[in-house]
Amino acid sequence: MRIKPEKKVKNIAFSSVKKKDYIVDDYVDLALLTKEFKFFFKNKNSSGNNTERLHYEDYKGLSNILVEYDRGRLHGLKTLSVKGRCENLKELMNAITCVPDMPVFENLEELYLYYLDDLKQLCVGELPPGTLCSLKLLDVVGCRNLGNVLLPSKLLQKLPNLEKLFCLGTKVEYVFGCEGFEPDQTNLREMDLWDLDAVRSICNGPAPRGMFQTLNDLVIDNCNFQGSLFTIDVAQCLFQLEQLFVSQCPFLERLIEARRESLNNNKTVLPNLKSLCLQYLPMLYKGSATIDFECPSLEILCIEDCPHLSFPSSASDHFHSRKQDLFNLGRITKWDFRLFAGNEGSDGQTVAEQSFRKNLPMLYRGSAKQTLFLLRCQRAITDVLLIPTAADHVYFLPFPI
Template identity: 50%
Template sequence: MVEARGIVVSVVKYLKDSSLLMDSEKNGCVKMHDVIRDTAIQIAESEDGFWVKAGCGLKGWRPRGLHAGCTAISLMRNEIRKLPEEELVCPHLQILLLNRNDDLDEIPEKFIQKLNELRLLDLSDTSISVLPQSFSLLTNLQALYLDSRKKFIDISIVGKLKKLEILSMRNCPGSGGLSRSGYESPEERVLPREIGHLTNLRILDVNRSWARASVSGVVTIPSKVISKLHKLEELYMVYCGFEEANIFDELAGLSNLKIVQLGISDAKYIPNNVEAKPDWDYFYISIVSRRDSAAYKTGDHNSRSLFFRGVTMSTLPDWFINAVTKKTEKLEYECCRGMSDILMEYDHGRLHKLKHLTVSGHFLDSYVYMTELMNTTRRVQKGSVFENLEELHLISLIHLEELCVGELQPGSLSNLKVLHMFCCLILKNVSKFVQRLPNLEKLDLNWMDELEYVFGCEGFEPEQSKLREMHLLGPNLVKKICSGPAPRVMFQSLKSLTIYRCELLRSLFACDVAQCLFQLEDLLVEQCPLLGTVIEVVNNEKTVLPKLKNLALRKLPMLYGASGTVDIECPSLEHLIVVDCPQFSFSTSSNYSESLESMNHVSFSTSASDYFGSTNPVQLNDFQMYQFLRGRTSGFQL
């Protein structure tokens, strides 16, 4: 299946390069232009025996144009409620797509009994709750999709389909009655043991969302069923019930298994030893401290990820470290008590391949999760750490006082590109840590109450900086972004800067630092009530920001109030958003809702071009541009 998926990826890339497919906003999906789609359908219907009536609003079965030579039928995304009682005479049919006909609740007994050549059947997003006995006649069926249906379905008869390779029941519902309190009571549903007869099965997907599991109940796989599926290559069973004490023994015995996704409620269910060491290429394993938590998560097919809630590396057996954590590329900790610092986790888990790390506490939890992110003085092992880490996210670590105690070895964090900190309420200083990250590209500091400055003189000058984006969002105590003579090299690659709700800030930069902002393209400054100037003016000379294209200023009542003149010159300026800045004649209404409404009206201002020295016509108050600039950050605290 991994090889087949690789072929699909190559074909999709070729089609995108040929402009026959387009990128989609949804991960793992592509888009097709209507004209290309219609042409493809026309060719398929005329040459390959396809009959496509997808999304046509059909309320019933209309066989006009259907002929016995059809090899594929697509009736997906319609409103069909009933299928014909008589046989479907298409002896060469290989693909039948009936998914997303929400009210379709039955497959008549005779309808499918002559479809011996059928390879793929999709009944997802329907109300079908019973499979007919004639289902057993689909002896060549290889892929069956029963995702996201309204009702639980008994699939015992599926066990007779010996050639089945793919069985997908993603978001399959359980069945819930009403409890004494009047609320729906989730009920456990057990998949039939006949699933174990599917000895050619290569993919089994019973992943579920937390919302579906909490409302419609848990679907459970009986013990000693998974272990019979010797050809299984991919298994997805997050939010699925099973005997946790035995699951890893069953999985470890499947020599062909390459992709695993599952969630367990406690690390104690991972045995100290397994008979066969698994060799999984990709995995997403959630270990949370309680069953009713919404913390289980799922990953994509190519994920090597772990999610821990209340778990640390020291609780995991050695075989798991070797088979899983050594390969892990993405790791998320949430509310993990007993973690002293992340260096201990790195050494215990042998996390040399880790690329993404998230450590989260809870801002309402009084437990002290961590006061020091890293402490090299306690570390026994030597050598660099997190040498492949690309993203570090620190969330709601409300007791964090230090990012690093002691000196890291050369090469540590050398590939870190993104540093995101949110709700680290008592951390005062980040400059020493940040200025030692040679490949940092994005710095996002959000809601750090005690933060006093971002960059400072730390006794050394960085040789280079790749910092392209910086987002500083309050509340905080920042009076100046730079404290003292800051290293200019930190700003030479900066392209996007966001300053929000820094209530003590009076100016953004000193003149000497501002002269290094020659790559800056986007600047958003918002809700800084004391901000008087963008740049500290020297000798009444304006600072030129040669590449600044997009400038947004909002709720800055003191800006240029004292000097009365602008301190920056922006020859490349194209978009200007000014809201509630009284010193500007083209500022919009102070009423926020009125401002948003007025921003939908596109206008150009010659006075704005002259004001900032732009050689371009300057577009005023483009709300889409405002949203774009805001959307680059981790989120605004309003």
């Protein structure tokens, strides 16, 4: 298809792919716009302001997304995805070389950063107030050279509406920077931390007491956290935490830091925790330490390969659960855990089960060289479009079409 200036274009795929044979359906001409990108948006009849989804892949011309925002008038952008070999992109937003005088990306809701090996920081410099104020989802995967803090305090303060955070396969030492940061409000509800080899702690200093008070779902898998996950003050504010999955953390010693002798011996209460999975944690509660928190709402329990964790009485009694017979899942993956532990829908199935059953079928079209697979992720975050149009090429779009 050809792009007509008078036609509103809301989804744009921006890739280094040059041959038409490598793209199918309506994304053929869009992918060929690499060199003409800036001219397309400068056209007086173009629809830059109406663009809602933008995808960069293997684009060497990208060095600062703030420059692209200024060129493209992407004021209505809601989803931004950057993936692959963008070798000139060292900082996603450089507010030193390109100083914005007004809020930027104020309508952006979802940001996906995948396999950007040259990316070292998400932001340098000072962003204007209101920037990224609508961002709800941040998904960072395989960015191996990011700095030691994923979200420094200055950037974190710009994200009052962040609800979902996914950090997978990076070299960060800390997820959040907390220097001088006391949030007026926090909306973080879901957090996944996977395959973080260099990580030491969730925060690089004392976390604000209410920083995770809206957190509902936490999954940690194959990370090298040291010591404990939460301080006592922070744990006492985990009012809404319902699902907790911690697996393959060889150096983790406690979930909640040990109480000082000067404090009373009352256990921390996680009032809404319904599903708890602890597995492959060789150092957890080693020695005389034991679980020192209560879960009165606990219904589902999974404890596997935690050699220092045992209960003198039943697990239900130990956690002070109102449910006497806890459902024991046994050894389980994080995906299956979510299937079992999700909230129930109107028909009794969990939301995760409903999503999984609905999206399980794959769409098949064409020959071996033009096969279209539409796979919706089980965690219901985004749609993933895989189009293997040649034996050595796969095109990836991490948003709905």
